Amino acid sequence: MDSELFSLNDRVAVVSGAAQGLGHATALAVAQHGANVVLVDRNLAGAEATAAQIESLGRQTLVAATDVSDPDAIAELFREVDARFGRVDFLGNIAGDGHLSKPEELSIANLHLVLQNLVVGRFAMCQEAGRRMLAASRGSIMNIGSLASSTALGRGHIAYSMAMGAVVQMTRELSTEWSHRGVRVNCVTPAQVVNPSLTARMADDPTLEGRFLRGIPAGRMGQPRDIMGLAVLLASDASEWITGAIIPMDGGNMAMNAGGTPGHEQRSVQSFRAENK
Numbered sequence: 102m103d104s105e106l107f108s109l110n111d112r113v114a115v116v117s118g119a120a121q122g123l124g125h126a127t128a129l130a131v132a133q134h135g136a137n138v139v140l141v142d143r144n145l146a147g148a149e150a151t152a153a154q155i156e157s158l159g160r161q162t163l164v165a166a167t168d169v170s171d172p173d174a175i176a177e178l179f180r181e182v183d184a185r186f187g188r189v190d191f192l193g194n195i196a197g198d199g200h201l202s203k204p205e206e207l208s209i210a211n212l213h214l215v216l217q218n219l220v221v222g223r224f225a226m227c228q229e230a231g232r233r234m235l236a237a238s239r240g241s242i243m244n245i246g247s248l249a250s251s252t253a254l255g256r257g258h259i260a261y262s263m264a265m266g267a268v269v270q271m272t273r274e275l276s277t278e279w280s281h282r283g284v285r286v287n288c289v290t291p292a293q294v295v296n297p298s299l300t301a302r303m304a305d306d307p308t309l310e311g312r313f314l315r316g317i318p319a320g321r322m323g324q325p326r327d328i329m330g331l332a333v334l335l336a337s338d339a340s341e342w343i344t345g346a347i348i349p350m351d352g353g354n355m356a357m358n359a360g361g362t363p364g365h366e367q368r369s370v371q372s373f374r375a376e377n378k
């Protein structure tokens with residue numbers, strides 16, 4: 102295989118949510134393949150810890166405590182990126198919160214907050230990065246959507262689902278307008294990936310993890326590291342003809358009909374491997 106295929110040497114990646122979870126894993130993955138990384142997270146100490154890991158690989162970093170729901174702060178962030186690196190090759194558009202509420206109880210103020218965070222914020226990041234990528238005629242954006250981009254989760258996810266649906270359409274529109282000018286835009290839609298808020302919800306409701314696993318034929322919850330390969334693929338020239346794609350990262354969840362039976366109910370992947378050694 103061409104050893105340059107996945108090289109990100111000398112490229113600059115901007116990654117939001119870089120203090121933990123999917124953002125941390127994305128930042129680390131692109132740095133391991135050669136990129137210098139702008140680490141964006143309102144948790145400054147967490148982003149600085151990620152920066153220290155990346156600098157130990159010999160890459161350069163810029164850390165910013167930007168709130169990605171604030172377009173003015175995002176514009177300022179990209180001015181800092183211009184001054185420091187003068188280019189943006191990859192955007193990992195990852196940070197952003199939802200809000201849980203029954204549809205009949207959701208306040209319009211909370212709906213606005215979620216849309217501001219996940220739709221306006223993600224768009225402002227795409228717009229600032231995209232303007233620079235268009236000027237250079239090259240670049241790649243990885244938006245993070247969710248299973249909730251195209252299926253309903255229930256359990257109070259109405260605002261989150263409405264926003265994540267918009268992220269998928271944002272991806273398709275931007276890809277359609279920008280890909281002939283060298284800028285690719287894709288969306289990764291994860292199923293349940295372990296993080297602190299999910300862990301707390303599973304602790305509150307002991308039936309939840311089992312219900313999640315019944316929807317995941319691969320037989321385990323996602324881990325942040327599961328995004329590392331996809332992030333490198335989408336950031337690199339290896340995915341030159343992949344744009345406008347909605348890419349499930351979900352252990353087979355979206356492929357399975359709601360009435361389908363995942364094989365792991367009979368045995369785990371680990372026991373399957375042990376039996377077939």
Ligand SMILES: NC(=O)c1ccc[n+]([C@@H]2O[C@H](COP(=O)([O-])OP(=O)(O)OC[C@H]3O[C@@H](n4cnc5c(N)ncnc54)[C@H](O)[C@@H]3O)[C@@H](O)[C@H]2O)c1
Binds near residue numbers: 169247248
């Ligand atoms: N974990 C999952 O199961 C899952 C599934 C599908 C989609 N997603 C989406 O992926 C994204 C990342 O998920 P995760 O599991 O890595 O979450 P996480 O909670 O582990 O990490 C999110 C990070 O983003 C930062 N952040 C949140 N809002 C911010 C803001 N407004 N400005 C700056 N930083 C902010 C937090 O400080 C945190 O470091 C979220 O948008 C989430 O909705 C997650």
